[in-house]
Amino acid sequence: METNNFIKDDFLSDLIKxxxxxxxxxxxxxxxxxxxxxxxEYSSSKKTIYLYLWSALPVILIITIILLFLLTSDLPLSTxxxxxxxxxxxxxxxxxxxxxxxxxLFVSRYFSFGFTVMLATGTLIIIENIWGQKIKEFFLSxxx
Amino acid sequence: MKYQDDNxxxxxxxxxxxxxxAALVTKHKNLVFSVVLKILNDREDAEEVAQDCFLKAYQSLxxxxxxSKFSTWLYRIAYNAAISKTRKKKLEFVPxxxxxxxxxxxxxxxxxxxxxxxxxxxxxxxxALQRLSGGENLLITLFYKSENTIExxxxxxxxxxxxxxxxxxxxxxxxxxxxxxxxxxxVI
Numbered sequence: 387m388e389t390n391n392f393i394k395d396d397f398l399s400d401l402i403k404x405x406x407x408x409x410x411x412x413x414x415x416x417x418x419x420x421x422x423x424x425x426x427e428y429s430s431s432k433k434t435i436y437l438y439l440w441s442a443l444p445v446i447l448i449i450t451i452i453l454l455f456l457l458t459s460d461l462p463l464s465t466x467x468x469x470x471x472x473x474x475x476x477x478x479x480x481x482x483x484x485x486x487x488x489x490x491l492f493v494s495r496y497f498s499f500g501f502t503v504m505l506a507t508g509t510l511i512i513i514e515n516i517w518g519q520k521i522k523e524f525f526l527s528x529x530x
Numbered sequence: 531m532k533y534q535d536d537n538x539x540x541x542x543x544x545x546x547x548x549x550x551x552a553a554l555v556t557k558h559k560n561l562v563f564s565v566v567l568k569i570l571n572d573r574e575d576a577e578e579v580a581q582d583c584f585l586k587a588y589q590s591l592x593x594x595x596x597x598s599k600f601s602t603w604l605y606r607i608a609y610n611a612a613i614s615k616t617r618k619k620k621l622e623f624v625p626x627x628x629x630x631x632x633x634x635x636x637x638x639x640x641x642x643x644x645x646x647x648x649x650x651x652x653x654x655x656x657x658a659l660q661r662l663s664g665g666e667n668l669l670i671t672l673f674y675k676s677e678n679t680i681e682x683x684x685x686x687x688x689x690x691x692x693x694x695x696x697x698x699x700x701x702x703x704x705x706x707x708x709x710x711x712x713x714x715x716x717v718i
Contacts, residue, residue, distance in 0.1 A: 395674070395702060401643065402674040405655045408564035410577050415555045418584045419548075425589060426548055522590070 533557050536600040543591055555584050558601055561676050562608045565686075568668040569612035579615050583608045598685060602678065606686045609668075642713055658708040666701045673698055 456467040464470060491497050514521075533553060542550035562583060567576040587594075587604055594603055643651060659667055672678045672686065680698075684691045 398702065398705070399674040399677075401651060401655050402659075402670065404648065404652045405659055405675070406652060407560050408567050409560050410563040410580060414559055414563075414577065414581070415552055418555045418559075418581050419552050421581065421585045422548060422551055422588050425585060 537596070540591060540594070540600065543588070551588055554587075554600070558604055559584075561601070561671075562604060564671055565605050565608045565668060566612040568664045568671065569609070570615060571664055575615060576612075579611050580608065583611045586611070598682065601676070602682045602685060605672070605676075605678075609686050643709065654709060654712060657712050658705055661708045662701065662705065666697075666704070669694065669698055670701055670705065 456464045457470060457473045492501075533556075536554065536557070539550045539554045543554075559580070563576060563580045566579045566583070567573065570576045570579065583604070586607055594600065643654065646654065659670070662670065669683065669687075672683050673680075678686070680691055680694050683689070683694045687694070689697070
């Protein structure tokens with residue numbers, strides 16, 4: 387490391403060390419530790435919720451796949467599935483018309499543009515929610 | 531109280547011992563508070579910002595890469611938090627009078643101060659430091675009091691290394707000039 391003799395000054399250094407220290411209030415450490423404790427509790431409770439959701443996700447996915455299979459399958463066995471008649475008579479027609487009207491919406495360039503903007507915004511919000519903390523930590527690790 | 535190396539407490543915090551963070555707070559609170567106070571010039575605001583700064587440091591401790599000293603990293607968080615609070619982009623430095631720089635009596639000043647009692651020296655340096663701007667005071671404190679290197683100060687403040695050197699050189703001259711002036715006025 388380069389020496390900085392033109393600013394190195396032991397006399398001044400000693401003198402400045404004699405200046406009155408700037409100290410925060412007596413309960414400063416206590417208050418910081420209270421905040422730290424709260425942050426720890428919040429982060430662990432958040433982790434528990436995420437853990438619960440993550441563990442429930444495969445179950446939800448499997449149930450959804452089975453339901454879709456039973457509702458759309460032509461297998462004779464699936465006709466005994468409760469709600470299959472309702473799906474073929476009402477829900478399938480409704481979903482079909484919904485998808486048609488959705489396609490029609492994209493004929494308008496204004497809608498397409500607005501939808502693209504909304505989709506981009508939504509994606510950014512999701513990215514921020516998922517990686518926001520990591521991005522924040524990245525900048526903080528550099529003291530920014 | 532004798533403290534262990536910062537890394538000792540950091541390891542303990544990272545392994546789940548939250549209470550070890552209290553030692554880091556106690557060890558660095560004065561200088562973090564001092565950095566923030568010099569920028570904000572308001573004790574209440576400074577305490578609030580310093581408190582937030584420690585919380586941020588705790589939450590990001592996992593991502594602290596140890597490329598710099600923990601204190602340097604902490605001061606940089608404190609500096610940025612304080613600057614954000616003032617909503618200014620950079621710290622302001624009062625331009626110095628050329629005459630003042632060229633005509634100070636640095637050589638004579640130390641000899642005169644040595645003759646003073648210790649409490650008088652404290653009073654004198656406190657008064658002289660009060661005459662500096664917040665930015666000048668901060669650089670002087672970081673370099674001469676907390677003994678940070680030029681490179682570390684550059685990292686904390688975002689100023690270039692050469693800029694820090696030039697500023698420190700000028701502030702040092704200015705501080706000697708202020709000391710001489712106070713001694714001539716016999717205000718202590």
